[in-house]
Amino acid sequence: MAITSSILTVIYLPLAIVLLNSFNSSLNMDWPPPGFTLEWWQRAGASTGLLDALITSLVIAACSAAIALVLGTMLAMALSRYKFFGKNAVSLMIILPIALPGIVTGIALNNAFRTLLGMQLSILTVVIAHATFCIVTVYNNALARLNRMGKSMEEASADLGAGVFTTFRLVTLPQMLSALVAGGLLAFGLSFDEIIVTTFTAGGGTQTLPIWILNNMFRPGKAPIVDVVAVFMVIVSIIPIYFAQRLTAKEAKAS
Amino acid sequence: MATSTPAISLKGLSKSFGKIAAVKDLNLDIGAGEFFSMLGPSGSGKTTVLRMIAGFELPTAGTVELNGEDVTQLAPFDRDVNTVFQDYALFGHMSVFENVEYGLRVRKISKAERKRKVMEALDTVRLADLADRRPSQLSGGQRQRIALARAIVVEPKVLLLDEPLGALDLKLREQMQIELKQLQRQLAITFVFVTHDQEEALTLSDRIAVFNNGKIEQLGTPQDLYERPKSEFVAGFVGTSNIFTEKESTALFGKKGRFALRPEKVTVSEKKKTGSISGIIAEVIYLGSFTRLIIDVSGIHIKATVPTDVFHRDQTVQINMSAADLVAL
Numbered sequence: 210m211a212i213t214s215s216i217l218t219v220i221y222l223p224l225a226i227v228l229l230n231s232f233n234s235s236l237n238m239d240w241p242p243p244g245f246t247l248e249w250w251q252r253a254g255a256s257t258g259l260l261d262a263l264i265t266s267l268v269i270a271a272c273s274a275a276i277a278l279v280l281g282t283m284l285a286m287a288l289s290r291y292k293f294f295g296k297n298a299v300s301l302m303i304i305l306p307i308a309l310p311g312i313v314t315g316i317a318l319n320n321a322f323r324t325l326l327g328m329q330l331s332i333l334t335v336v337i338a339h340a341t342f343c344i345v346t347v348y349n350n351a352l353a354r355l356n357r358m359g360k361s362m363e364e365a366s367a368d369l370g371a372g373v374f375t376t377f378r379l380v381t382l383p384q385m386l387s388a389l390v391a392g393g394l395l396a397f398g399l400s401f402d403e404i405i406v407t408t409f410t411a412g413g414g415t416q417t418l419p420i421w422i423l424n425n426m427f428r429p430g431k432a433p434i435v436d437v438v439a440v441f442m443v444i445v446s447i448i449p450i451y452f453a454q455r456l457t458a459k460e461a462k463a464s
Numbered sequence: 465m466a467t468s469t470p471a472i473s474l475k476g477l478s479k480s481f482g483k484i485a486a487v488k489d490l491n492l493d494i495g496a497g498e499f500f501s502m503l504g505p506s507g508s509g510k511t512t513v514l515r516m517i518a519g520f521e522l523p524t525a526g527t528v529e530l531n532g533e534d535v536t537q538l539a540p541f542d543r544d545v546n547t548v549f550q551d552y553a554l555f556g557h558m559s560v561f562e563n564v565e566y567g568l569r570v571r572k573i574s575k576a577e578r579k580r581k582v583m584e585a586l587d588t589v590r591l592a593d594l595a596d597r598r599p600s601q602l603s604g605g606q607r608q609r610i611a612l613a614r615a616i617v618v619e620p621k622v623l624l625l626d627e628p629l630g631a632l633d634l635k636l637r638e639q640m641q642i643e644l645k646q647l648q649r650q651l652a653i654t655f656v657f658v659t660h661d662q663e664e665a666l667t668l669s670d671r672i673a674v675f676n677n678g679k680i681e682q683l684g685t686p687q688d689l690y691e692r693p694k695s696e697f698v699a700g701f702v703g704t705s706n707i708f709t710e711k712e713s714t715a716l717f718g719k720k721g722r723f724a725l726r727p728e729k730v731t732v733s734e735k736k737k738t739g740s741i742s743g744i745i746a747e748v749i750y751l752g753s754f755t756r757l758i759i760d761v762s763g764i765h766i767k768a769t770v771p772t773d774v775f776h777r778d779q780t781v782q783i784n785m786s787a788a789d790l791v792a793l
Binding site: 359367368384 | 540547
């Protein structure tokens with residue numbers, strides 16, 4: 210108990226300080242704060258560079274989560290419902306990106322995009338890069354659901370006269386929906402605060418929110434705004450994960 | 465039946481899973497309107513046969529014909545058979561009404577017609593008042609009936625039932641057995657019923673195929689199987705039998721060969737009668753309406769069925785067995 214609480218303190222106390230500092234009236238983050246102000250929040254809201262970075266991050270997270278949803282679902286269907294040669298190898302290859310060090314993924318993708326594929330680094334390359342590890346969360350959720358579901362409902366559907374696609378639309382997809390939403394939200398959260406792979410795959414013109422923070426963190430006078438952004442990012446990252454967990458818990462209780 | 469086309473005809477049907485042969489060279493005709501049971505222990509291949517008829521498993525060899533048409537290569541959704549699954553396989557995200565409606569919906573039948581037929585099917589299984597419920601809100605017996613309604617609403621010519629009563633408690637199972645039999649008469653369609661419960665098979669079926677190790681051990685009416693089992697397996701699996709080895713047969717009846725004898729054919733009395741032999745009661749097993757005795761006749765154990773509360777353990781009794789009741793194996 211004591212260990213747990215001290216670990217939780219180590220995690221959450223700095224976060225609380227960041228939250229307080231975003232209202233700290235001292236430009237140099239003097240501690241304890243001499244007073245409180247909303248100035249940093251207003252300035253953050255007015256900064257176009259910051260807003261652009263936010264939009265870029267949201268677009269990238271939404272796109273890579275969407276790609277992950279489509280591909281992750283298809284992969285999970287293929288691996289849970291069909292037998293084919295090299296199935297286990299494929300399964301391992303799908304999961305591996307989440308275990309690979311981000312810096313390795315980043316370098317590898319950077320090389321592949323620029324030299325092998327001759328692509329300009331842009332939002333698109335970031336989206337593709339993020340999708341590689343976002344697929345894993347969707348795939349894992351979808352696969353677990355499909356395995357738990359078993360085949361009998363799909364067999365019943367076919368037995369009653371429904372073709373493959375009708376069965377997917379009317380039976381499999383509705384049964385998977387909450388797992389897919391949970392997986393998609395996690396993917397969104399993963400992409401939104403990713404920085405390592407992003408650094409290697411974003412071109413000079415592409416700035417995501419985490420990269421904006423990194424660039425502005427040590428600039429004079431920017432520290433309070435960085436705190437504001439940090440608080441904002443915590444909120445945006447936590448909400449999807451909170452909902453994903455609630456969905457999973459509800460499902461677990463229902464079954 | 466010899467002239468009309470069988471509802472189901474299986475020819476040289478085999479199925480292997482890897483190296484394991486689940487079904488071996490099966491030939492079987494099931495008549496239209498028949499209540500046909502496939503009876504056997506788990507792993508005997510009966511469910512695999514059912515799944516090949518439904519189209520969920522592709523045979524390794526052989527053909528499946530429905531009404532004279534070869535459907536071996538057809539997908540389940542192109543076959544005019546419907547299945548009641550062991551675990552019911554109801555759609556959890558749909559109401560009872562939507563579950564039953566499903567087969568009609570994918571057949572693109574009009575909404576009004578759908579509603580009429582669904583309510584009719586729900587009436588048949590006496591669950592019309594639960595149409596708006598979710599499957600998770602129903603009891604096992606109710607789910608069973610919904611699964612039935614969902615399968616019969618599309619009016620199949622053949623209904624396949626995979627241990628449909630396995631998950632129900634005894635009381636409910638007996639009630640559902642009666643309902644199934646009535647339903648089959650009412651619909652006048654072929655029922656293929658898979659079970660490991662010999663009593664259930666005897667009660668319900670017109671004919672029974674006893675499965676063992678992927679083969680049919682014996683095919684016949686319930687009376688055939690009970691009165692004239694052809695093998696030791698059938699004699700032991702359908703009802704209870706005394707199985708006498710060659711040595712025992714010679715000692716007891718002076719007859720050579722292996723024989724089966726039903727326990728109810730053994731008469732037990734306290735007094736000596738003509739032709740009786742004496743034995744000692746080794747075990748008394750109370751079974752409610754009757755009692756089973758295991759009688760030791762000079763080392764040979766003989767099962768006998770007697771009225772309850774007449775005999776006790778270690779009692780010396782006289783038993784009569786007629787050689788005419790012996791069934792050669």
